[in-house]
Amino acid sequence: xxxxxxxxxxxxxxxxxxxxxxxxxxxxxxxxxxxxxxxxxxxxxxxxxxxxxxxxxxxxxxxxxxxxxxxxxxxxxxxxxxxxxxxxxxxxxxxxxxxxxxxxxxxxxxxxxxxx
Amino acid sequence: xxxxxxxxxxxxxxxxxxxxxxxxxxxxxxxxxxxxxxxxxxxxxxxxxxxxxxxxxxxxxxxxxxxxxxxxxxxxxxxxxxxxxxxxxxxxxxxxxxxxxxxxxxxxxxxxxxx
Numbered sequence: 372x373x374x375x376x377x378x379x380x381x382x383x384x385x386x387x388x389x390x391x392x393x394x395x396x397x398x399x400x401x402x403x404x405x406x407x408x409x410x411x412x413x414x415x416x417x418x419x420x421x422x423x424x425x426x427x428x429x430x431x432x433x434x435x436x437x438x439x440x441x442x443x444x445x446x447x448x449x450x451x452x453x454x455x456x457x458x459x460x461x462x463x464x465x466x467x468x469x470x471x472x473x474x475x476x477x478x479x480x481x482x483x484x485x486x487x
Numbered sequence: 488x489x490x491x492x493x494x495x496x497x498x499x500x501x502x503x504x505x506x507x508x509x510x511x512x513x514x515x516x517x518x519x520x521x522x523x524x525x526x527x528x529x530x531x532x533x534x535x536x537x538x539x540x541x542x543x544x545x546x547x548x549x550x551x552x553x554x555x556x557x558x559x560x561x562x563x564x565x566x567x568x569x570x571x572x573x574x575x576x577x578x579x580x581x582x583x584x585x586x587x588x589x590x591x592x593x594x595x596x597x598x599x600x601x602x
Binding site for chain 2: 404406408416462464466477478479
């Protein structure tokens with residue numbers, strides 16, 4: 372089974388609108404972390420937001436929020452008031468402990484395009 | 488402060504040659520990670536260093552790949568007898584102490600093209 376599933380290969384959103392990027396995960400570890408990264412065309416991976424498995428509240432960072440639904444194993448990224456500069460690839464990732472080592476798994480990404 | 492740096496930024500090599508990719512983590516970060524990103528794909532974990540502990544090499548795709556980290560800082564990823572399928576962007580990341588739920592910070596990557 373896929374550890375991280377991003378089902379939307381591409382998304383379009385109108386500038387100033389909100390958009391939700393889907394991410395579901397699979398783990399049996401009770402302690403894990405969920406991350407979202409942005410990768411613009413320049414190639415750099417930019418950390419956006421983090422949610423710990425024990426966090427009670429959804430994480431928020433400026434225009435980014437993470438809709439964490441633990442029972443459904445989903446960690447969707449919500450971008451409010453989209454800007455042209457938000458056009459990029461977005462990757463969901465999970466970190467968990469396995470056999471004493473950290474395991475980090477990335478999804479295949481969602482390409483977001485913001486339309487003026 | 489300075490972020491993660493990688494060199495070279497681009498590398499073109501011939502099939503069968505060896506290449507070395509370098510990563511300078513953020514100063515003070517004890518954990519260092521290497522990933523590979525093939526065209527249009529997500530990131531593939533390669534190897535993880537945490538302090539002086541034995542590295543987690545579980546992601547290395549073949550024995551042509553190796554990595555070392557000298558002095559707990561700079562790391563070098565070596566690919567021997569390169570193949571065309573090794574063409575990808577190689578990303579390095581570091582984190583402060585390697586705790587499981589810690590944020591990783593990525594470098595700009597090295598774009599490797601094997602002809």
